[in-house]
Amino acid sequence: MGSKWGERVSKDSSAAWKARHRRWLKFVQANIKAMESGKGIPLGPSAKPLLAPPLKAAKLPPLKVVVCAPHPDDEALIGALALRLRQECGAQVTNCAITLGSNIGQRARRLRELNSACAALGFELSVANPPGGFDHVNLDNRRNHPDEWSAKVRALSGIFETEQPDVVFAPHAEDFNTTHIGTHHLVVEALGDYQQRTRRDPITFVETEFWHENSRQNLMVGVSPQDEATLIMATAEHGGEVRRNPYHLRHPGRMIENVRLGAEVVGGQGAAAPDFPFAELYRVAFMIDGKLSEPRPGGRVIAPKEKIHWQKLVESLRG
Numbered sequence: 001m002g003s004k005w006g007e008r009v010s011k012d013s014s015a016a017w018k019a020r021h022r023r024w025l026k027f028v029q030a031n032i033k034a035m036e037s038g039k040g041i042p043l044g045p046s047a048k049p050l051l052a053p054p055l056k057a058a059k060l061p062p063l064k065v066v067v068c069a070p071h072p073d074d075e076a077l078i079g080a081l082a083l084r085l086r087q088e089c090g091a092q093v094t095n096c097a098i099t100l101g102s103n104i105g106q107r108a109r110r111l112r113e114l115n116s117a118c119a120a121l122g123f124e125l126s127v128a129n130p131p132g133g134f135d136h137v138n139l140d141n142r143r144n145h146p147d148e149w150s151a152k153v154r155a156l157s158g159i160f161e162t163e164q165p166d167v168v169f170a171p172h173a174e175d176f177n178t179t180h181i182g183t184h185h186l187v188v189e190a191l192g193d194y195q196q197r198t199r200r201d202p203i204t205f206v207e208t209e210f211w212h213e214n215s216r217q218n219l220m221v222g223v224s225p226q227d228e229a230t231l232i233m234a235t236a237e238h239g240g241e242v243r244r245n246p247y248h249l250r251h252p253g254r255m256i257e258n259v260r261l262g263a264e265v266v267g268g269q270g271a272a273a274p275d276f277p278f279a280e281l282y283r284v285a286f287m288i289d290g291k292l293s294e295p296r297p298g299g300r301v302i303a304p305k306e307k308i309h310w311q312k313l314v315e316s317l318r319g
Contacts, residue, residue, distance in 0.1 A: 062091055065085055067079065068096050075095040221280050
């Protein structure tokens with residue numbers, strides 16, 4: 001009797017496991033199907049430019065934002081905050097292409113794609129050291145070829161003098177890729193030089209991440225489905241790159257993971273995850289008297305439907 005009862009319980013439990021597993025399997029398959037569906041959307045650069053909707057004329061001088069992108073495509077991959085600043089604050093966003101990649105033969109193609117991606121985002125484009133961007137933006141060049149490195153610092157400092165940015169984006173110092181790491185140091189040195197020469201007020205410095213998490217994130221920016229679609233669309237304009245590695249299709253997964261991570265890293269250990277699906281993570285610091293200054297302890301979470309009030313955000317983070 002007991003043996004038959006045990007067998008029945010075992011069969012019932014097994015059936016319950018299988019039924020529940022089928023439901024989770026459908027969930028997983030739906031995620032795969034969603035990613036597969038993106039393979040049918042044309043890649044860029046589009047023959048007819050995809051022009052971002054124009055903004056209403058601003059009453060005040062616009063916030064000036066410069067995104068220092070190590071490679072063509074980085075402007076879209078990490079561009080959520082810059083995109084929201086353009087849309088919500090009327091910011092003038094300029095993507096400064098630090099390099100056009102290391103392959104000289106591919107630079108013309110990458111520049112065409114970059115122009116198309118910036119048009120889709122509504123960003124202006126400036127190429128450092130035109131027409132091909134800088135070469136050898138890495139720590140080896142910084143250590144072993146100081147004259148070459150100093151020339152790059154001076155050139156980028158001159159770009160900042162032309163653009164007069166209020167906000168500068170660049171990768172954090174441990175973002176794995178050698179050019180990302182080199183770009184961090186190049187931007188920090190050039191921005192410090194520019195600020196010291198011009199005696200500018202504090203400039204907000206936003207560290208981005210893509211290849212490696214930043215251990216000191218202090219800002220989680222929620223991203224609406226509409227804005228996530230814009231970022232993917234712009235990334236897909238880099239058709240030659242995403243054919244090699246379709247990271248545009250995996251971008252939503254990364255942004256979903258950022259919500260899990262940012263909930264506690266930015267929001268505090270034990271904090272509940274917010275209910276929006278996508279987010280980008282940043283560290284906001286400040287360039288003061290030519291040196292990076294530590295921000296105030298703690299972090300901020302901005303939901304997709306929460307309008308960004310930039311000056312209040314800066315004041316809440318500045319130490």
